[in-house]
Amino acid sequence: MALSWRHHVLIQALLSRGPMTEEDFHAVFAGVSGKDPVTHRQLFNEVLLKINKELAYVQFELRACQNQYDGKVHYGMVNNVADEQSKLGTKYSVPQIAFYKGVVEAIVQDVATQGCISSIDALHIQLENQVQNCQSSQDTQSRIPAAFKSFTMSQKEKTLNDLIKDQWLCYTSDGRIGLGLRSFFDLRSWFFSNDVPSCEVCNEAGVKASVCSNEGCTVRIHYYCLKKKFPQRKGSRACPGCGTEWPRSEFEVDHLDVPEQTQVPSADLSSRKRPRRMKAEAVAAVQSQSETQNEAPCGPTQRRRLRSCKTESVET
Numbered sequence: 001m002a003l004s005w006r007h008h009v010l011i012q013a014l015l016s017r018g019p020m021t022e023e024d025f026h027a028v029f030a031g032v033s034g035k036d037p038v039t040h041r042q043l044f045n046e047v048l049l050k051i052n053k054e055l056a057y058v059q060f061e062l063r064a065c066q067n068q069y070d071g072k073v074h075y076g077m078v079n080n081v082a083d084e085q086s087k088l089g090t091k092y093s094v095p096q097i098a099f100y101k102g103v104v105e106a107i108v109q110d111v112a113t114q115g116c117i118s119s120i121d122a123l124h125i126q127l128e129n130q131v132q133n134c135q136s137s138q139d140t141q142s143r144i145p146a147a148f149k150s151f152t153m154s155q156k157e158k159t160l161n162d163l164i165k166d167q168w169l170c171y172t173s174d175g176r177i178g179l180g181l182r183s184f185f186d187l188r189s190w191f192f193s194n195d196v197p198s199c200e201v202c203n204e205a206g207v208k209a210s211v212c213s214n215e216g217c218t219v220r221i222h223y224y225c226l227k228k229k230f231p232q233r234k235g236s237r238a239c240p241g242c243g244t245e246w247p248r249s250e251f252e253v254d255h256l257d258v259p260e261q262t263q264v265p266s267a268d269l270s271s272r273k274r275p276r277r278m279k280a281e282a283v284a285a286v287q288s289q290s291e292t293q294n295e296a297p298c299g300p301t302q303r304r305r306l307r308s309c310k311t312e313s314v315e316t
């Protein structure tokens with residue numbers, strides 16, 4: 001059955017604005033349906049399922065996802081296509097994408113699961129380490145390393161700015177570089193295929209999470225999921241993996257309303273299938289969002305722009 005204009009408004013809102021907070025998306029839904037999605041949860045889910053059934057034909061998917069820095073739910077559109085066509089975007093160059101991947105890898109490989117790295121560390125990421133991942137064909141092998149080597153510090157700075165502005169990365173509240181909302185949406189299967197340990201409670205990748213204090217234990221739980229796991233404020237909190245007492249953390253938030261259900265009904269199981277390699281996924285993800293905006297020249301304005309992005313930082 002074809003989608004109505006109401007469905008199209010919801011799709012269009014997410015496509016044009018990018019990931020939206022649950023509050024904003026609910027407001028759009030209420031506007032087009034006249035129903036509050038909180039009290040009409042079933043209707044809300046039915047509408048989303050219908051949208052996802054249609055979107056599955058074009059390999060798009062409407063998803064809900066929590067911002068791991070503050071636990072807030074967002075809705076967004078994910079492009080599940082990773083073919084050559086979708087890589088033809090123009091916004092980010094090959095070295096820029098390699099840089100993005102380097103930053104993402106550094107963030108998710110952090111054993112302390114802080115979910116962020118310092119700007120200095122980000123700027124010192126070596127693109128050469130990404131060469132193997134980025135070789136898409138024989139004839140690019142000789143070309144790419146040169147482009148990577150000539151990728152300057154100011155180009156990295158500008159790329160960081162752009163990635164933060166486009167929500168691929170973010171500034172955390174303490175001024176470090178974390179994953180942006182779009183990365184949480186689009187790299188979901190990459191997290192699984194790259195063995196980023198999942199949260200014990202919600203099964204999503206634990207990028208910023210609390211880790212078991214037992215060194216030999218790999219159990220992680222998102223800070224916003226700890227409340228679900230250990231609802232009592234006092235009393236024992238045994239690790240579900242090894243039984244070690246779970247440490248209390250400053251990041252645990254008591255006031256946060258943890259939503260009962262964040263799963264959007266999906267018509268397509270592709271998000272659970274054996275995920276693609278980082279390359280295809282990240283390239284498609286970054287480039288599918290490509291814009292016609294021209295590359296701005298690097299110059300003395302970079303530092304100011306980098307700072308100005310802080311106002312868009314994610315609060316923790």
Ligand SMILES: [Zn+2]
Binds near residue numbers: 201204225
């Ligand atoms: Zn979780």
Ligand SMILES: [Zn+2]
Binds near residue numbers: 217240241243244
């Ligand atoms: Zn443990």
